[in-house]
Amino acid sequence: MAAKKGMRGWGRLRPLPSKRYQASYIGPDGRLHKAPATFAAKIDAQGWLSAEQRKIELGVWRDPREAPKTVLTVRDYAERWQSESSSRLKPRTLDLYRSYLNRVILPGLGDVALNQLTVNDVRGWFAGLESYPTRNANAYSLLKTIMNQALDDELIAVNPCRIKRASVKHRVAEPVALSAREIQSLADSMTVDRWKALLLVAGFSGLRWGELAALRRSDFVLSGGENSVTVRRSVTRQAGRFVVGRPKSAAALRTVPLPSGLAFAIAGHLEELALAGSSGLAFPSLTGDFPHENTVRPHLKRAALVIGYNSFRFHDLRHSAATLFAQAGATLADHMTLMGHTSSTMSARYTHSTAARNKDLVEGMWPPE
Structure with missing residues (x-):
């Protein structure tokens, strides 16, 4: 019987819309077990499945749900996002993003669990920022971009960045046009x-x-x-x-x-x-x-x-x-x-x-x- 698309000899690989891969398998307990995160490359997902299969063969496998869970925070995911984005962004842009993360986003939201970040959290954070309109609009846009990636990675159900016009830049001073x-x-x-x-x-x-x-x-x-x-x-x-x-x-x-x-x-x-x-x-x-x-x-x-x-x-x-x-x-x-x-x-x-x-x-x- 031919294997279904996305199936391997053992375990299952599924490409996501974000072009990342999700890996899962049926464990000795008869339950479906998914990798705790998605993978950028198919070979990495296959490697995780091979490691899990090896644990079963050696008799050392344990139900991951019984082990203490590591909480993925906004800080953790933001760091991962910037690392994965470094090859496609200009150095100046990376420096700006790092500044927005360190000075604006992470001090208020960094320690919040990624999948627990709510619209109210984001709204409260944005309302409490100092009066730097352009900087705040840019920081909000960056946070929204990062959370959109988390949504594509299926780590969150919805993007909590839903403040109307928060990313619109308002002029502090009107420009001067000389003749x-x-x-x-x-x-x-x-x-x-x-x-x-x-x-x-x-x-x-x-x-x-x-x-x-x-x-x-x-x-x-x-x-x-x-x-x-x-x-x-x-x-x-x-x-x-x-x-x-x-x-x-x-x-x-x-x-x-x-x-x-x-x-x-x-x-x-x-x-x-x-x-x-x-x-x-x-x-x-x-x-x-x-x-x-x-x-x-x-x-x-x-x-x-x-x-x-x-x-x-x-x-x-x-x-x-x-x-x-x-x-x-x-x-x-x-x-x-x-x-x-x-x-x-x-x-x-x-x-x-x-x-x-x-x-x-x-x-x-x-x-x-």
Whole structure:
């Protein structure tokens, strides 16, 4: 008689929707016994079955239900989840997740049994967090992701993370969108010449800080009627050192045209302040290393005060460029390409701002009386 699908010569293996494997067997007591956890690889599940079969053959098998049970906590499962995710996540993302676990999630929920975590537990934990909206939303999203995996592994019956809009990020401060002339004035107001061109490139290209900090001389083209900058890499600060890697996403690998009026300022900066050679850093620190945003920030805040802004962040330069692209008539597809967005939702926030201009264009289609 042919064995049923999922059956072995002894014991049973069952693939789960999560692509993990569940192992079980009929013990000497005539009862069905399941492995205490699922397995990432089929061979591991087979190994567990072989070990159980060997115990029976040697006469040392005991009913696992009679042995003291080890409680699988949220902490245990979260650690396992991050370990299994390490190969598919970027180092910077892993560091962020580790920070959310250690500082936000595990102090309040780590010791709770995984299969005993309730909606009320999660709601109470979330309500008791300090007022850091973005951090809290990210931590909640991470917890929900981990619990979804536990659900796929059939370790819990339902995901207890069911707080409406808990993962929605709320702005603490409204972003500032500078005009083109204000970006120029901001750069002129910088008291340190080394960072003037950096601000101009940021304000007219929309590059992220990590992309700007990693730029080399060869990433700029300022001749032959073409003025552009190409994003090939990004740099992050991890455990006190700079780490160069790929940008945030595949869409971030892009070439962004620059206004021809910037060519002179950029060329002068590269000649005087960039490191030597085609691979030399375009915007190095005084020590010749990658620049740190904390070094630029105080000078930027002082320059912003000069042009009348009491609150200004470096990321506002990216927001300014995004707004200028939209006001210049960039389509949604154009905007996504220029900004390196993977989601049309992000670019739509800016292209929608051209609705008034579109109304004028449509009115202009009507023939004059």
